[in-house]
Amino acid sequence: MSNTNINEIKKEDKKAFKGFIILIIIALIAGFFTGFISGNLKEILGESVPILLISILEKITPFVSIVLSLIIIxxxxxxxxxxxxxxxxxxxxxDNEDIVDKIEGNLSILLLITSINTIVGFFFFGVASVLSTFYSRSGDISIIRVFCSFIGFILCLISSILIQKNVINLEKEINPLLKGSIYDINFSKKWVESCDEAIKLGIFKSAYKAYKCVSITCIILWIFCVIGHDLWNFGVMPMVMVTIIWLVQTISYSIESIKRK
Known part of the structure; x- marks a missing residue:
């Protein structure tokens, strides 16, 4: 490596180091301020927030998935x-290739909203399981709530799968080279393998963007877990779960990067 390159590297590090120091100072100040007011926050938010959240979830959980799935459909x-x-x-x-881009854009929107619906469906089904003790206090009405939660979850999964099937099949009509059935366990692998280089590049760029977003989200959730331990007695498990997700994402990404070098 030439001296010019070494000097450029040092200059770049020196320039970035100033911003890094400023960021560290801001983080320390924010941490000190949060710790200073944590006692007051615990008095204000310690009990009221969990009670309010549980009360809201208890009322809406049995019906959210049904309503949301019907809207999505x-x-x-x-x-x-x-x-x-x-x-x-x-x-x-x-006679107009731009129409194809708009069509594929619409299909991407459909995949996005069905994916969101599936994730929300899993969330509220999990909440329904956690809150089952609350349902048991309502006598016969608890059966209705549990039944609605179960129906909502099934409706969410079935509607998402069928919508995604239509989207994938139309995408295959547009691009006959694409292969794979939504019902196939190895669908993702077959789909990516059948994509051309341009589509693969888009997938890889999107995956890297998602990697960065999840990394930032894990940092934010880690901070939230630390604060939540003091305010709401979270315990260590939420932090363990966030750390597992963080590690799996980082290790899997790194291993794939090493394989491709």
């Missing part, structure tokens, strides 16, 4: 029907 039908119509017109005219 209606929205998805409208978007998919419009997208299908645009593609059929494109096949007849075949």
């Amino acid at each position: 209606i929205i998805s039908k409208i978007i998919y029907a419009n997208t299908r119509k645009k593609y059929d017109l494109f096949k007849k005219s075949n």
Whole structure:
């Protein structure tokens, strides 16, 4: 390595180091301020927030997944029907390639909202299980709540799978090179293997962006777990779970990076 490159590296480190020091100072000040007011926060938020949160979840949990899934189904039908119509017109005219980009954009939106619906469905089904002790206090009504939670979860999964099936199949119509069925356990692997280099590059860029976002989120959640231990007696398990997710993401990403070098 030439002296010029070494000097450039040192100059770049020196320039970035100033911002790094400022960030560390801000973090220390924020940490000191949080620790200083933690006693007052515990008096204000220590009991009221958990009670309010449990009260809200107890009321909405049995019905959220059903309502949300029905809304997603209606929205998805409208978007998919419009997208299908645009593609059929494109096949007849075949004179505007920009339409294909808009169609694929709509399909990506459909995949996004169904993925969100699935995650929310799992969340509220888990909450329903945790809050089952609260349902038992209501006598016969607890059976209705448990039944609604279960139906909502099943509706969420089935609707998401069927919508994703339609999206994937239409995507395969647009690009016949793409392979894989949504019902196949190895769908993701087959799908990526069938993609061309341009699509793979988009997937890899998106994956790296997701990696960065999850890393930042894990830091924020770790801080929240530390604060929550003092305010709401979280215990160590939430921090353990965040750390496991953080480690799995980092190690899996690093191993794949090493394999590709």
